[in-house]
Amino acid sequence: MTADTERVASGVRGGLQRRVRQGRDFVDETEPAALAAVVVAVGSMGATFVGFLLVSSLTVLPFMVAIAAIGYGWIRHQDVTARVVTLMMTVSTILVLALIIVFIFMESIPVIAYESATVFGVSVPGLRMFIEPRWDAVSEPVRYSMVPMIHGTVMVTVIATAVAAPLGVAAALFLSEIAPPMVREVVKPGVEILAGIPSIVYGFIGFTILSPWASTQFDINGQGTYLFVGIVVGLMALPTVVSVAEDALSSVPESMKSGSLAIGTTDWQTMTSITLPAAFSGVSAAVLLGVGRAIGETMAATVMLRGVPRLTDPLYNVFYGQETLTSIIARNYGDADGLQMDALFVAGVILFVTVLIISIGSQYIEWRMREKFGGEI
Amino acid sequence: MAGATRTELVRQDTSGTDAVAAVAVAISALLFGLSIVALADLVSITGSVAGVPTVSLLGAMLVLLGGAVMAFGVGSRLEAVSTTPDTTAGLVAGVAAGGLWFAVGSGIGNVLVGGLGAAVVGLLVGAVAFAATVIPREDIGSTVPIGALPVLTGLVFLTGTLGPEWVFDLGWEQGASLTAEFVIPVATLFSAMIAGWAAAKAYGGFGARGRHLGAYTLVYLNALSIVAFLFVLVAFTVVKGVPGLLTGAQFGPGAGPSTTLGLFGLELSVRLPFSVPFVMNGVALLNDYQGVLPAIVGTVWLVVGAVLFAVPLGVGAAVFLTEYAERGRFTQAVEVATNGLWSTPSIVFGLFGFAFLVPRFGNGKSLLSGMITLGFMLLPLVLITSREAMLSVPDEYRDASAALGVNKWQTVRSVVLPAALPGVVTGVILGVGRIAGETAPILLTMAGGTFIPGSQTVDVIGGFEFTASPPFVANPELLQATSALPYQLFALITAGVGLGENVANPDEFRWATALVLLMVVLSFYAIGIAARYYFRRKLRYE
Structure with missing residues (x-):
């Protein structure tokens, strides 16, 4: 244990020393004028960022200094300036993610404190949101439970996955292994265009055509079912599954497939016993990403669901669609303020964290797959 | 084997028995189509097709289909048909048949005994089928249990046990019932699909x-369905949207409003040869025809703003990651962050814009907040695609350039x-194309009222003005709430009945808005896909 810690510590120290050495080399090699320009640019850009965070009207001053410094550096020392500017741009992408995390968490703190529950004499902040199914922002007792919305999101996601996963993987197999080139050239852009149809258009068609139809077919009171929202969301997640799974399938080395075909198997046998098992992790990453899309889908759910945050009865009743984590935000942001607005941010945090975990998980799976095939991809 | 004396070449011919299997495949394709048409209410379940009641027709075809499949299997087992079956149909077929029969069994059990008994009956039937x-x-395993399913379904339809008036109340607290209008087409659909699969296997001689x-x-059917779905979706929107779009439209010389084109001091006034009020007007009390011009202009400015924000950042970061950075912790962190941003739900971007940008730009919803929020969404897409494009530039190019003695940035700029x-x-x-159709992020950051008068169409370029106090430049146009096509459509849906006071035909107005939105987004996609083909072809010929 201690040996491990020491090794890590020495590794970190070594890394730091290397960084410092690199930095010193950079300072030594660069002309003083260029160095000054770059330092001023970075410093004033940092000041701009801080000013923007503090909502200062003077933010524009450091920003203009930064632009001037970059402009000077661009004309006189383009190589160094380009390097530093692109570095700043790279850092900004991480910064965006960090800002999202900080701001949506910060906004949700008050309601988490309000919804504390006591377990075994210990007050756990936010726990009551997950053990009581009551959401009522108007009448006493005011409660902001996430349970109904989590239930809705789970229902929609399960149905959507049941639609998107088999159809998507089959379509990916078709595109990467089966389709003749001519057919492929037609189907592939078709799948891409399917990804491009705005979600509100799906929602609109679902709202005007599908919901009334479902309501007469199943003798339901009112409109809005998890079943059809799930099917529509599944169709929307389909292109994601197809394109990621297709990448995974076509990254299986050709030599493996040829080897199998050479011993006299049919194409289908090669697919089921060589290509699919080899690409299994990539294909499951594709399904995971599709699940992530389905969880985050907002507009179709918002216009097709009923907008009543409560559990369905019985819990597996798919013919009644109440509310999901995404739709409650889109529906209630307008007239929400104070704690209710903060509760919407809690819904956002749950969504963000879930999807981020899914994203990191699928990246890990893809990374494992790349390791497995070594340098062949 | 009965056909051992026949050569491989002869077996490729279509014999009479093969024709049975081929006919079964054809019947199942027909049934598949019929059940979809029935689901879409184009063929009534209560009515009749060519003089025969629909339910009886479906039932008869199902019995025929199942019978053909089973007959082929039994024939093959009795060595009357030459096939090359394996010793077992395999677990996949077993699970498929078992699952379907479980559904049928629990359905029957539910009607007969109900409650837990239904599950027991279902499990029993499913296990037997498996x-x-x-x-x-x-040859028996993959035909008889599967062929029996359409036969049973068909008999149920033919005998009227499950007639057009059949309703089954699920008895839940929140009431819902299964009706014949839904159950009959869906049962037909699944029976036809699985029987078609078995028939295709039989046609191939098993093995x-x-x-x-x-x-x-099955895989071809799936691909075909996806393409057909896309086609139907777009065609349906076009058919429903065109009447609204062309309300009051006039074509011919001198029909349209006049536009002034100015270039180098020369001004040319042109009267457009067409007038389409829906895309040229806003909403006003005195307008003859109402339109969505402010929303279209809003969408255009949104896209311009997002591109101006995200493209330099994304491309710059991609340059750094591919050309300057060594692979390590830092690049890995950036990769995780960009992929995380890519999969972040759009409504979360909206919340973020609401919490971060709105208080910093005039404390109200504004075009600028919308632009930057969408820019955040576009950033990971630009970064990922640019990075892939730069990684696919061969290293030889870079080496050749470096050999000329130029520095790194010159190589990047003029080669990579x-x-x-x-x-x-x-x-x-x-x-x-993707962000132009996004509604959720602009909902919380930018969007204003349902209808925006034509006079309030944003004019960003004309809005710039200089001020004496910091930040010295102001543009009130950027800081006011406006509309965009996707939001407009959302607002039209939620406005519901109240819409009638503003527009003559709310339904046509909605569909026309959906059509314009679809056209705007799909044209981006068409241009993108066409550009890719053009460049790919060019690269291939080089």
Whole structure:
């Protein structure tokens, strides 16, 4: 244990020393004028960022200094300036993610404190949101439970996955292994265009055509079912599954497939016993990403669901669609303020964290797959 | 084997028995189509097709289909038909048959006993079907249990046990019922699909070749359905949207409003040869025809703003990651962050914009907040596609350039970026197509009222003005709430009945808005896909 810690510590120290050495080399090699320009640019850009965070009207001053410094550096020392500017741009992408995390968490703190529950004499902040199914922002007792919305999101996601996963993987197999080139050239852009149809258009068609139809077919009171929202969301997640799974399938080395075909198997046998098992992790990453899309889908759910945050009865009743984590935000942001607005941010945090975990998980799976095939991809 | 004396070449011919299997495949294709048409209410379940009641027709066809499949299997087992079956149909077929029979069994159990008994009956029936599929030789296993399903369904339809008036109340607290209008087409659909699969396997003579054919049939059907779905979706929107779009439209010389084109001091006044009020007007009390011009202009400015924000950042970061950075912790962190941003739900971007940008830009919803929020969404897309494009530039290019003695940035600027440009441009266009249709992020950051008068169409370029106090430049146009096409459509849906006071025909107005939105977004996609083909072809010929 201690040996491990020491090794890590020495590794970190070594890394730091290397960084410092690199930095010193950079300072030594660069002309003083260029160095000054770059330092001023970075410093004033940092000041701009801080000013923007503090909502200062003077933010524009450091920003203009930064632009001037970059402009000077661009004309006189383009190589160094380009390097530093692109570095700043790279850092900004991480910064965006960090800002999202900080701001949506910060906004949700008050309601988490309000919804504390006591377990075994210990007050756990936010726990009551997950053990009581009551959401009522108007009448006493005011409660902001996430349970109904989590239930809705789970229902929609399960149905959507049941639609998107088999159809998507089959379509990916078709595109990467089966389709003749001519057919492929037609189907592939078709799948891409399917990804491009705005979600509100799906929602609109679902709202005007599908919901009334479902309501007469199943003798339901009112409109809005998890079943059809799930099917529509599944169709929307389909292109994601197809394109990621297709990448995974076509990254299986050709030599493996040829080897199998050479011993006299049919194409289908090669697919089921060589290509699919080899690409299994990539294909499951594709399904995971599709699940992530389905969880985050907002507009179709918002216009097709009923907008009543409560559990369905019985819990597996798919013919009644109440509310999901995404739709409650889109529906209630307008007239929400104070704690209710903060509760919407809690819904956002749950969504963000879930999807981020899914994203990191699928990246890990893809990374494992790349390791497995070594340098062949 | 009965046909051992026949050569492989002869077996490729279509014999009479093969024709039975082929006819079964054709019947199942027909039934598949019929059930979809019935689901869409184009053929009534209560009515009749060509003089025969629909339910009886479906039932008869199902019995015929199941009978043909079973007959082929039994014939093969009795060696009357030459096939090459394996010893077992395999677990996949077993699970498929078992699952379907479980559904049928629990359905029947629910009607007969109800409650827990239903599950018991279902499990029992499913287990029997599974065993009947897995244990016998493949020609029996993959036809008889599966062929029995359409036969049973067909008999249920024919005898009127499940007639057009059938309703089954699920008895839940929140009431819902299964009606014949839904159950009959869906049961037909699944029976036809699974029987078609079995028939295709039989047509291939079972064994490896049969499975190959069966699987290909399903995979082709799936691909065809996806393309057909896309086509129907777009065609439907066009058909419903065109009447609204062309309300009051006039074509012919001198029909349209006049536009002034100015170039180098020369001004030319042109009267457009067409007038389409829906895309040229806003909403006003005195207008003859109402339109969505402010929303279209809003969408255009949104896209322009997002591109101006995200493309330099994304491309710059991609340059750093591919050209300057060494692979390590830092690049890995950036990769995780960009992929995380890519999959972040759009409504979360909206919340973020609401919490971060809105208080910093005039404390109200504004066009600028919307632009930057969408820019945040576009950023990961641009970064990922640009990075891929730059990674695919061969290292020889870079080495050749470096050998000339130029520095790194000159190599990047004059070799890498031009070579990667096609990929970057395509990625940006496709990304723009995606954000142009996003509603959720602008809902919380930008969107104003349902209807915006034509006089309030944003004029960003004309809005710039200089002020004496910091930040010295102001543009009230950027800081006011406006509309965009996707939000407009959302507002029209939620406005519901109240819409009638503003527009003559709310339904046409909605569909026309959906059509314009679809056209705007799909044209981005068309341009992007066409650009990719153009560049790819050019690269191939070089």
